[in-house]
Amino acid sequence: DAKTTQPTSMDCAEGRAANLPCNHSTISGNEYVYWYRQIHSQGPQYIIHGLKNNETNEMASLIITEDRKSSTLILPHATLRDTAVYYCIVTLSYNQGGKLIFGQGTELSVKP
Amino acid sequence: EAGVAQSPRYKIIEKRQSVAFWCNPISGHATLYWYQQILGQGPKLLIQFQNNGVVDDSQLPKDRFSAERLKGVDSTLKIQPAKLEDSAVYLCASSFPQGYGTGSYEQYFGPGTRLTVT
Secondary structure (H helix, E strand, O other): OOOOEOOOEEEEEOOOOEEEEEEOOOOOOOOEEEEEEEOOOOOOEEEEEEOOOOEEOOOOEEEEOOOOOEEEEEEOOOOHHHOEEEEEEEEOOHHHOOOOOOOOOEEEEEEO | OOOOEEEOOEEEEOOOOOEEEEEEOOOOOOEEEEEEEOOOOOOEEEEEEEOOEEEEOOOOOOOOEEEEOHHHOOEEEEEOOOOHHHOEEEEEEEEOOOOOOOOOOOOEEOOOEEEEEO
């Protein structure tokens, strides 16, 4: 699986958009970009995933560059409850034997 | 919908003792995973089951760790004997493959069991 690079930590003001970057320059054509987050003392939680197109759901938006070498997770109106470690993972689909390989992630602190 | 259940939530044992963790996945989920998360690191996959068969146990230290998923539902992870470096949070997750090519790989995680080996 391709590796990803994320900043170690980021701060965001409550109510503002949080933009979390991820570099995955060695991604292959059939690999997906997944985002999970882990709030303190909880298990990871799925946020969103995408292949080529931008995606949006009730939690966040995922913007993938045209060359697919990087992506940005956007939390449109961050709240204190969004404080967590965010993991960007690149992997094949389940049926292609993909696995979730977690890196260090980005520790996002949302401040009042 | 009930989430993934794990027990116990916390366990403290001395080195060389044995310990077992239990996981009940979301109903209907065919795939079950055990992860180990050491403090300050991301979760690391230990073993993956598809129904009651092992799909991947390449990262499981088989000299001391074992896992089973009888009847394709609940699962137990055992450590015998425990070492100091086994201190970690053990996470169980489950998923239901959405079908060929969809890419959906949403895993649902339990709260984890925090193990301290002294």
